Structure formats: structure tokens, C-alpha cells
Amino acid sequence: MSEFEIDWARERRTGIAEAVLCDGKSAAQIEAILASAGERPLLLTRLRPEAHASLSDKARHDLDYDPSSATAFHGRPATGLLPGPGIVCAGTSDLAIAREAARSLAFAGWQAPIIADVGVAGLWRLMARLDEIRGFSVVIVVAGMEGALFSVLSGLVDAPVIAVPTSIGYGVATGGRAALTGALASCAPGLVTVNIDNGFGAACAAVRILKKFGEARDPGAHP
Amino acid sequence: MSEFEIDWARERRTGIAEAVLCDGKSAAQIEAILASAGERPLLLTRLRPEAHASLSDKARHDLDYDPSSATAFHGRPATGLLPGPGIVCAGTSDLAIAREAARSLAFAGWQAPIIADVGVAGLWRLMARLDEIRGFSVVIVVAGMEGALFSVLSGLVDAPVIAVPTSIGYGVATGGRAALTGALASCAPGLVTVNIDNGFGAACAAVRILKKFGEARDPGAHP
Amino acid sequence: MSEFEIDWARERRTGIAEAVLCDGKSAAQIEAILASAGERPLLLTRLRPEAHASLSDKARHDLDYDPSSATAFHGRPATGLLPGPGIVCAGTSDLAIAREAARSLAFAGWQAPIIADVGVAGLWRLMARLDEIRGFSVVIVVAGMEGALFSVLSGLVDAPVIAVPTSIGYGVATGGRAALTGALASCAPGLVTVNIDNGFGAACAAVRILKKFGEARDPGAHP
Amino acid sequence: MSEFEIDWARERRTGIAEAVLCDGKSAAQIEAILASAGERPLLLTRLRPEAHASLSDKARHDLDYDPSSATAFHGRPATGLLPGPGIVCAGTSDLAIAREAARSLAFAGWQAPIIADVGVAGLWRLMARLDEIRGFSVVIVVAGMEGALFSVLSGLVDAPVIAVPTSIGYGVATGGRAALTGALASCAPGLVTVNIDNGFGAACAAVRILKKFGEARDPGAHP
Amino acid sequence: MSEFEIDWARERRTGIAEAVLCDGKSAAQIEAILASAGERPLLLTRLRPEAHASLSDKARHDLDYDPSSATAFHGRPATGLLPGPGIVCAGTSDLAIAREAARSLAFAGWQAPIIADVGVAGLWRLMARLDEIRGFSVVIVVAGMEGALFSVLSGLVDAPVIAVPTSIGYGVATGGRAALTGALASCAPGLVTVNIDNGFGAACAAVRILKKFGEARDPGAHP
Amino acid sequence: MSEFEIDWARERRTGIAEAVLCDGKSAAQIEAILASAGERPLLLTRLRPEAHASLSDKARHDLDYDPSSATAFHGRPATGLLPGPGIVCAGTSDLAIAREAARSLAFAGWQAPIIADVGVAGLWRLMARLDEIRGFSVVIVVAGMEGALFSVLSGLVDAPVIAVPTSIGYGVATGGRAALTGALASCAPGLVTVNIDNGFGAACAAVRILKKFGEARDPGAHP
């Protein structure tokens, strides 16, 4: 029996197709997983450029790879996307994680615009784009440092807000614990959070909401 | 100017009425807040029985108090509730927090049944009630100890799942950090979490989803 | 030689009179310190109502005690105060610490108004009072939970801003670490912080600024 | 007197032959230990491929090295193995540690099959192999992330279950603390754990059980 | 449907009867659980004397309560016990947890002697009783402070050794983290551990070994 | 709309010009920010020599780069500086952070001398320069290890004292937590602190004081 047991039924069961976290896996392991996938769609996350470069030509040819988000699509083009959640991003350094969320949503069939550089140190930047943000039915907020943006934005919109703390920062913010704590201890009611740097997880949470409440996509069918 | 500046517009802005966290507030402060509220609805959370008992007769008379969840309603009867999220609860000791979530949802206009005692140490208990759980459009999961129920349930349902880690446990689980970590580090994609023991916050997150996606209630109007 | 060696020269050396932290001291120790003080002024902090009640009648008579801030003045009336820093306070539960800061400033000769209940979950409350806050030459901000108010306010005013994280909160916010981290990891440049619940320390920092930059008081002389 | 004092009597005293943890030791130190061993059997763990490559030809020739588990056998072939514990492994990234456990058991004389890729996010994968797992008299479970597999499996089998948390994961799971906490705080009674990534230690614990309870091997004698 | 869903099949499935952790449960909840149990055996742990005293006369009458271990037996006399594991205990203050383990074993049908006051600061005390300890087929070690006894004993016996770190200690040992770390980081191979103060869990781990390897008891049948 | 939204109004609003933290930003991102700046002044911090070397010739030409502080000035010469704060530095290893503070002050228009190598292990070194230090109206103290210098110096001067804990140290001091704790828990009243290694933040705090209290500079105008 193979050592790889892909959960192909996951999309039917939970609405979210199987994804492969590439950190900690060797090139040989990733290629074996791709081989076992055949034509079936698979999302690869945290596939660093070096790791991508170490794959075989065949494997690289089959993947739609985006280095800025370290994600790759296998077996499913990201076309015909529906309008999806808004992704609000505190700083330039948080963009890689914001893009992981956007790509994960694209893989699932939704187009998610990124509103960048709206950290609370210059509150007017957020205010200037508030109407735009209020137009989304789900909002993903990506922030590092102390994560004050999570609380501020949650107090300004009525949509579900999903926080993605990032590992951007130094000193007490090293590794993202400060931003995570900022999200969990928030004084703004109804804010939820995922793990540090987990843009993929936030996208999945948004997909659960969108699919359950009527904007569902036929898996694999966005033409 | 008063020291109390209740955010009466919050419900209009974010869909969630102002609530008062009573922990750390004196009886005098709570009564002053109630007085400033007048007829306007207000949810009180973490109002311990001793704190409730120390309020004036007048204040106690005006409140619909539930000791098992340590919550009180002011100025709004919880009647005419719509069917709402399901609340899944790992153990008997987690019930107080599950009830805080249920009462917060009732205050907002939704009836949320509690499915109790379905911890993963006896997996059949969860399996026996899985069809029932799959019937909810939003699921709140309340668990202490290591919080393994969060991951297991997220892998079995396609609805949005909101974890509420509780402070139930001892040793490394003291204070709820183990359960919180279990939710954040979960291998099940799309799980989101709130702070430890924050049943109210999970309810608010559910309300954001329900109101935004068409099952909205007219605030204050559930007859 | 006495076991108590009060640093009577501290005010001359650092601009700040000696203060006594009463937590962890017995009634006998506090009374011995007061006796050794004689007529000289002394500020007592963290003198809990029970501890105050356990002092002798004589000691209690000589003290100007304020239970809401748990502070007492010995040997110096707080009269003829100059206009001083503004104290901005996120929530009702943070008021005790805000008052410790205000009382410490009053002991040193400055009147410090408290702007309360302006947490960022309802940003309009802060905005409504921003002009008032911008009128202060030094701003002390007191907040618990995630401390997002520190970053937001620092981005809005040009005065020195001193954060006082409080131990208000539960779960990951227990004990004030979340608010402290929020202050330290803040994305707003120029914010400084003191220890959790250290309203006295923030007042001393403000006094250092005010005395050094020309609004100095003759110690003991505010008539 | 040599700086290396190998505990050759350990196998007689505790049932487990001396092993050498190679992390933090120089090539010269490892070779000196091998030289002092002579013909006596020795297990080397955490011998990274680079460290193995830096050994002399002679040393490399004498070792039975397995890069996927970073282990090497010296002076004892792993032949004639008895059927041993089952090793259950949550994800592909945990395989290196699972193999360290399997190789350590092989060195002691037992064959331990690995059941891989049965994480709880897709519970059916575990259920499909439950009968097989129930056939083992001792079960070692290897998992990273939140380690929910530890609790779920412990509730399903009656054999002794030994958890090996791995350092696989990111954010709050970085370094393996989340999985370790998941094992320690487990709601499933009778689960025991070893240190993070300590596949060797789990194997030793299994050997203690197997030797004490009648499936003992004559040390060094598996023909 | 009741809120209490006792896992009556647990003993058949995992070899260990259901137990109720009484910490965090109200007297009403405990009595409801006892009522639902009827004649079926149930072990109650962490039933503090005050909590026991607050139960009804009826409930107290039905329980075999031992205050020194804070445990109670319901529906099964602890008679006709087989010789079982040895419990080695570092200091007098660790005895309550050692007794929790002994009582849990008695409930399952085994007699487990306690060897007390053999901490490593006076190594001769341990050495004096080493032959006796080597006579047990499973050894449970209970220690607080730095837990050095775990490593020392593991190096001296060949039986399975299960560590129970206790919360005895102060300063860096407060809450038992130092002893737990001492068990996990032990240099002695094959040591396993349970959560801090989890004497019950260690007993369950021993029961798994004893039942699986031929010294099994017919559940409920020790006459 | 661009992904970079520089807060050009920040200097007018808070007295401090926008700065760019280069850690975690790619060369392409830094160049895009510089391009969007045009002639407007910008401070770059944490621009490591390797990162600086990877910029285009054009970008490097436009920057006044100082490798010892890892800072660069864009669009504003640091000339005509006013006498500013004193920077007191415990050890040679803390100099890089002390220089980040000095360069940030120079960018804002103040000359800040560094008093180096005055750690408390040799107290006479500090005493020898105390008169000089007492001449500054604001003092920035930079120290790693246990940060005892923060407390000692705060007790000796009456100026505002801003602590900058550094990540210099090993063992329990790794990452700067020990020094940070030393600043926060200080027994010296009125000490404030910024995040670990945040020389820039301390400079900004000093600028807030200096600008607010009459030694203000016309932004951009120091000729």
C-alpha cells in the first residue's frame, strides 16, 4: 500500500479540495504525490522557489506556479472565477500571505481582490477604502506586528471577518505571536482567526461560508 | 461627560448589539451602565452569581439572568427565535461556555441547540449524532483539554466551523492554552477560532455570517 | 540602623518623590515607613481598601486615601495643580489604573483629565474626542485586551504617547501580556510603554518630560 | 582515561543497548566512539546525511546507514526480526520520525510496520485501517500539527499507545509544542508520550514492554 | 436527550472503564452522572473533600470515598486485587497523586504498593529499595520539583517506567512544568510520561499493558 | 491602484516622517517604494548590507547608506543638525542599535552623541561620564543581557529616559527578552521602553518630545 493516501473525497465532504503543504516534504515526496493525483486537481502551498526548482521538468510543466505566494495549481485552471471575499492587508511585507489566500480562493473558484497598505498607523488609508471594503460579503484581514488592524476593521464592517496573523515583525513580534494575540484578545466582537501565516486556512474558512450560503460552485466546474 | 460611552450604534454598524463584559467591573459600574441604557437592549456576559446578587433589587428585576451561562438580558426578550447554529460540546465541564454562546445567539434572535458530551475519546458518540450536526448551516464547537474535537469535526462537516477553546483541564491544559493551540494548529482546513472561553465571540461570528447571508433579523424586532 | 531607608533625595535627583508600593508589605511595615517619613511627602500606591482598613486610626487619619485608585497621599495636599497630561482610557474596567496615573500626577502637581470609554471597537468614540486629545502636550493611554488603542492613537497625535497596558482581559489576555505585546509590537512609531498596570510609572515618565521642558514645579511648593 | 565512557552494560540492566545521539557531536567524536565500541553493537541516531558523509571511509563502511531515518547500525545486522509494534503516522512529513522508531526497533530485534497518512482530517483513512491497527500489541503514534490523532486512536484501541509528537507544523505548531501538548492534555485515558521527535525513545519504551512481558529477545542473538 | 453521555462501552473497547473528572463540575452535575450510571461501575477522580461534602447523603452513601487521593468508587468494590505495578514516590508532598494512581489501579483490579520518600537528593534511600522496585513488571514514578528521579530510576530498571510529574514545587517549579520537562527531556531511553498530576492516566497506561499482555482481568469480575 | 500607499502626511500628523522597515521586503519592493517617493524624504531601516548590495545602481546612488546602523536616507541630507538626545550604550555589541537611533535622529534633524561601553559590571565607567549624561534633555539607553543599566541610569538622571533592549545575549537572554523584562520590571520610576532592537522607535519617541516642547524643527528644512 502506498505511503501517500490523498483524501480525494475531501472536497465532497467538506467543500474544500485536498491541498498539499510542501514545507518539510522532499522533492521525491512531492513528485510521488503529484503522480498519484493523475488528472485530479490539487493545490500545493508553501512550495518555495528553491523547492519548485528542484522538481523534475515534467512536474514543473504540469504546475501553474506563482512564486510570490509560493502556491501551485495542479490539474485545474483558475478561470471563470466568481467575485469573492476582499483581502485587506496591513503592510507590504504581509503581501505573500495575502496572495496565498487569494490563490487558494482562485483555486476554489473565487476572485479575491487585495486591498494593501492600510495599516492603522495611518488610519486615513483605511478610511479612504472603507466603502470598497464594506462591499465584500466576507473579509480576510492579513496583518503582522501587533495586528491592531484586526480590531479596527472588525468594528467598522458587518461582514464575517477572518484574521490571518503574519510572522512579520521583530522583537516581541517575532514569529507572529503578537499579531495572533492581537486577533484573539480583540475587543471587537465576532472576529475569528486562523494560525499564523495561514492564508490558505482563511481562504478555506471563506469557502465554507460561500458554499454553504448559496454562492456554491460545482467543484472542478468553473469553466 | 459620563465615563460610560456605550456604543449604541454598534448593532447598525456591525450587526451585533453592544454587550458588557462584567468581569472586573464593580456593581456600581454595572448599575451605572444599565441606567444609561434606559430601554435600549444590552447583553451582559460573565455576570457571576455573586456579582448578580450584589446588584440592587431594581437592577436584578430588570434583568433576565441565567446563572448557568452567567449572562443577563436587559431590555429585549429572547422570544420568536429563528433556527440557528448548532453548538457541539465536548464535555460536561464545557457546558457553561456552550450556554454563553447559546444565550448570546438567543439575544440576537437565533435558537441554537447544544449537542453535549461528544468528546473524541468515545468517537461513536460523535458519529451517532453526525447527521444532526450536518444539518446546521453554522457549527460552533466548544472543547477544553487538547481540543481534538475541533479537528475531527471540521473534517466531517462542510459548514463553517467556529472553535471555542475552554479553560477546562489541568497540568499543561490549565487555562485553555492546550485547547486553543489544538484549534490553531489543526490539520483540518477552514477551521477558525476565538479566544479561550469566548462563547460570546463565537456567537457574534455566527451572527455576522447569518445576517450577511440572508437570514438577517431586524435588530430588536424579533417579536 | 533601620530596615527602612527611604530615598528622600530622589525628588531632587530625578524629579520624582519617593513612593511606596504597598502590595506585599504588612500593615506594620507600612506604618513604620510612614513614621520614618514624619512631615515629608510620600505617595502610597496599590494600597488596597483592606490594607488601608488594617492601618491604625492615626495612620489612616494622616492619609488622603482614594479607594478607586488605591493610592494615598501623605504630607502633601494635592492643591493648586497645573494643567497636565491627558489620560485616554479604553474601557470602564481600565479606570482604576487610569486613576492611579491621575492621582500620581496630582501628587506631583499636575491635573490630568481622563477621557474614558474610547476603545477602537467603536472608533467614532475616539474620533469624537480627538481634538480634545490633541490639545494635550503629553498623552497617557490606558488599555487592556489587545491594546489596539495604543497604535491607533499614536498614529493620530504628535505628542509623546505613553502606553499603560492593563491586566483586563481573559484567555490569552489574562494578566495583561496581550496588551503589553500590543504596545511593544506597535506599527506606530514613537510609542513607549511601561509595565502592566503601572499607572504610577507612566505618570512619572510624564513628570520627567514636563519638569525637564520648562513646566517644572518647585517640589513640595504647589500652594 | 578516555573521554568516552560507553555504557556497555545498559542492555543487560535496562534491556536497551547504548545508543549515540549524533546531533552536536563532531565527526572526530563519532569516530572515536565507534573505535571504542570495537565489535560491540551500537545504534547511531540523528546522523544527518552531511554528518555521515563527513565520516572516514572506514567508519562509513562499517555502518548500515539509512538516510531516511538518519540512523545507522554498527556491529549488529537487523535480521531475523520478530513481529513487533505498529507505527501509525499522521502525515507524509512525519515519516522520518516514524522510520527512526522502526529502525530502532529493528536494531533491538522487532519488525514494526508503518501505517502512514491516516490523519484525522480525513477520518475514513484511519477507520479503513483500524482492524489492522487493532492487531498490534503495542502502538506507536507519530503526529505533528495539533496531534489530534493521539486522542482519537487511543479511544479506539486497547493496546498501550505511545505518542511521538513531531516538530512538523508552522505558526503555533512550530517546533512541535502543539502536538506535544495535544498528547499530554489528551482526553483519552492511558496515553503516554515521549519528547518531540523522539522516535528512538518511543521504540525503547515499546522494547521495555515487549521484553518484560515474555516476547523478550536474547540481546545480540537475533540470528 | 440527556446532556450526559457516559461512554459505557469504553472498558470493552479500550480496557479502561469510564471515569469522571470532578474538577469543574457542580454537585448537581456529579449527582446526575451518578444517577445515570445506576449499578454500573464508575470511578470519580479529583473529587475534593469540599465537593464530596456537598453531595447528597444518598450519593455519598453509595460512594467509597478516599479523601487522601480525592477519588471515589461507585458500583464496584475494590476487592480480590491482583499484584500490580509498583508506585515510586519522590517526596511526602507527592503522595496524593501517588495515591490517585494506586486507587485507580485498585478500581481496575490491581494492588499497587507505594514506595515513598526516595528522592535523589539522598540517593541511598532509592538504592536501599532498588531490589524491591526491580520486582515489579511496571513502575509508575511520581515526582515534583525537577523530576530527576525519573531519569535515575529509568536507568536502573528494565521494566516499563511511566512518569507522573506533580505540581509540587515553587519558583520555576510552580505548576509542575519543571518536573514534566525533566521527564520529557530525560537522558534515560524508554521513559514515557503523562500530564502533570495525572495519576489516573498513569494507572490507565499500566492497565493497558497488564491487560494486553496476559495479566488481564475480566472487567467487573474481581470477586 | 498601487500596492504601496506611503503615508506622506505622517510627518505633519505625528511629527515623524514615514520610514520603511526593509526586513522582509524584496529588492523589487524596496525599489518600487523608492520610485513612488520621488523627491520626498524617506528613511530606510534594517537595510542589511546584502539587501543594499542587491539594489540597482540607481537606487544605491540615491541613498545615503550607513552599513553600521543598516539605515539609509533618501531625499534629505542630514546636515545642520541641532544638539539632541544622548544615547548611552552598555556594550560594544549594542552599538549597531545605538547607531540606528542616532541615524534616525539625524534624519529628523538632531545630532545625538553615543556614550558607549558603560555597562554596570564596571560602574565607575558610568559614573565617570555621569555629568556629561546629565547634560542631555532626553536620554536613550541601549542595553542587552539583563539590562540593569536601564534601572541604574534612571535613578541617576532627571531627564526622560527611553530604554532600547537589544537582542544581545545568550541562554535566557537570547532574543532580548531578558533585557526587555529588565526595562519593564525596573524599580526606577518613570522609565519607558520600546520593542527589542527598536532604535528607530526610541528616536521617534525622543522626536515627539523635542518637537512638542519647543525645540521643533521645520520638517525637511534643516539646511
Next chain:
Amino acid sequence: MSEFEIDWARERRTGIAEAVLCDGKSAAQIEAILASAGERPLLLTRLRPEAHASLSDKARHDLDYDPSSATAFHGRPATGLLPGPGIVCAGTSDLAIAREAARSLAFAGWQAPIIADVGVAGLWRLMARLDEIRGFSVVIVVAGMEGALFSVLSGLVDAPVIAVPTSIGYGVATGGRAALTGALASCAPGLVTVNIDNGFGAACAAVRILKKFGEARDPGAHP
């Protein structure tokens, strides 16, 4: 066999008589230990006044109890003491621990004077008594908060210096971790430390030095 196995040979083996840590022991346990001691000397530490009061009249009569240090002598009068180490104490709140050290030394036969209230916030207080402190051959330093006194004093004397961090403090200093870190990360070479609040341990360390280096006492013989 008794559960209490006092290590009567400890004084001969290590120079330090057996002591009993009373925290966590019941009155019955303490009395049983005293009974087993008979005439032999025993030091009791952390015997809180309430615990002392709960002992039998007989037990209390036999003890030389000092509430300010929570210590009691059994079977050995503290008379004919030799001049011993100096104990330097930062603040009034640290006195209880300083006295535990002094009483432990008296039990072993040395008189140890306490130099109190010499915290570094007012450095002159320490300097005023430096000659006196330099006269001791061993110095024990007791301090809470950030523990800066440890470093400062170590840099000023050439005797062995033993730090005792205390749990005095709040916020980040809660529980004594800040002071402990201050001792461990100290920039002053040759400083050693014991656990938080461990005045007894520091006394024992001093006794080891004094006995080994010629100022030894005949155990039990100080007349």
C-alpha cells in the same frame, strides 16, 4: 515501613542537615515527621503562620518558630553563632526571604546580618554601605522586580555572590521570573543564582563554601 524516610545522614554527607519544606504538607504529615525526628535537629521552612497554628500544642512547644521568615527550628538551639555571610536586600518586601536565609544560616551555626533597602533606584544607599558589604567573605543578595542589584553588586565586590530572586513584583515581574532572568543574564561575571524565593537554598550554598574552606562547624555542636 514508614512513608517518611528522613535523610539523617545528609549533614555528614553534604554538610547540610535535612530540612522539611512545609508547603503542600498537611499538619498530620508535619507532626509525623517531627515525631520520627525525636531529638535530632530539623529545620522547617515555609511553615506559614496558619500552618503553624494548626499544629498540636506539643509540636508547637517543641519548635522555635519565627513567623517573619516562616521557619522553625526543632531540636537545636541557634546559639553561639560564628560571624557569617552578609545578606543584602533590595526592598522591604524582600525581607521575608532574606530572613529565611538568615534563619537557615543560624540553624547551621552562622550569624548573617541583613543590609536592607539598598535597591539601585537610589544607588547612594548601596554605596553608603559598600565598605560594610565588602567585609563579608560570602554575600547573598535578595531582590525582586528586575533584580538589577545582582549585577551592580557583583561588579563591586570580590566575594562569592549568591542571588536569590524573589517573587516580589507585578506585571512582567509576577512570580519572580524577571528577577531570576536578571540574575542569570547578568553582565557581571561569577554571579550564581538559586530558585525564586529560595532563601534556604542560598544559605545552604553559603554553608557549603564556609564548611569546605575551613570555617567549618562541628554539626550540632555550636554551644
Next chain:
Amino acid sequence: MSEFEIDWARERRTGIAEAVLCDGKSAAQIEAILASAGERPLLLTRLRPEAHASLSDKARHDLDYDPSSATAFHGRPATGLLPGPGIVCAGTSDLAIAREAARSLAFAGWQAPIIADVGVAGLWRLMARLDEIRGFSVVIVVAGMEGALFSVLSGLVDAPVIAVPTSIGYGVATGGRAALTGALASCAPGLVTVNIDNGFGAACAAVRILKKFGEARDPGAHP
């Protein structure tokens, strides 16, 4: 004034010559310090082989460098050493730190033998060399992992015992916190500790004892 202010009077004041911690210092900084030293003796610690190699030929020529301890002597030959403390070392991986202690003692004039590989997992190894160890007037113990050797040895000898926890270990032992906790929480009275990996600090503590108690050396004079 130079940025380097070597504390040349330290040896006279505290008995210990100035040492330079090279971690975190550039080659230029180290050479500048050496230049300012001239003929005066200086000990360099943590001078990694790469850092040593990057020094100028001149600097390297003047240094007596030992790569296995990462120390270098400048200006003082280590000849004519007196018999000094014993250094007991748990495992091969701890030898680098043990050697740092031995070299630091040699620089100060004492010869300190290393007793290696006596970890408690094989207690007989320690017992076999106990008489030798009991012959030293001061004992330094170097151990990583859980540090159980600290407690065991302290209970067996009457000399002062100084623990040096090392960063050897993985999982919960990563970075040395487990060993440090083992030393601080030890049940053996009179044990003292220094920071993780601080072999130099333990040597200095031993020197303080040896110099104060009559085995003093004339600094710089060991011929």
C-alpha cells in the same frame, strides 16, 4: 573618546580579569579591543573558528587559541597552574562548554580536570568516579538534556557545586531551558547555577571562592 572602554581595574575589584564575549562582535571590533589592550591580559570567549580565522595574521599570532572551547588567551600564558576545581560533564556533547570553563580557570591560574561521560542514565559511571570527585574543593557540573546530574551529584558531595546547563538537547530541551530548570528546581539543597552554556561564568564563580578563601593567586603572576 574611544568606543571601547575596557574595565582594566576589574581584576583588582572583583578578582576576575576582563573578558570579551566575541559573539556579536565584528572582526574589526575584536581587533580594536585587542589593540587597546596592549600587553595587558585579556580572555576571549565564544570566538568561533570562523571568527578566529577572519582576524588578521597579527591578531591571530598574538592569541593562544583553542578551537574546542572557542577561547583565546591574550597577553598571559597559562603556565604554573595550581590544582583547581573539578569539572564533571554529563555527555560528550557538553564537552565544549566544560572546556570553556577549564580554559577560563587556566587563564586565572588554576588547573581544572574534566570528568566526562558520567550522565545519570548509567549511574555506575558516576559512582565509579565519586571518590575522585569528592577530592575537589569546588565542583562545576556541566549537563544538558534534563540536567538530572545536578541534583544527583549535589546530594553526594559536600563541596560547593555550580551547575552549568547546556543547550544540548532537542524538543523541550532545545536551547537549554530544560537543563536550567532542572538546576533551579533541584531538590538538592545548596546547588547554584549560572546561565545556559556559561562555562566562563561558572569558572568566575569558582575563582571568587578560591581567591576569597586563601588559595588566591597574585593576578598575572603565575610564573
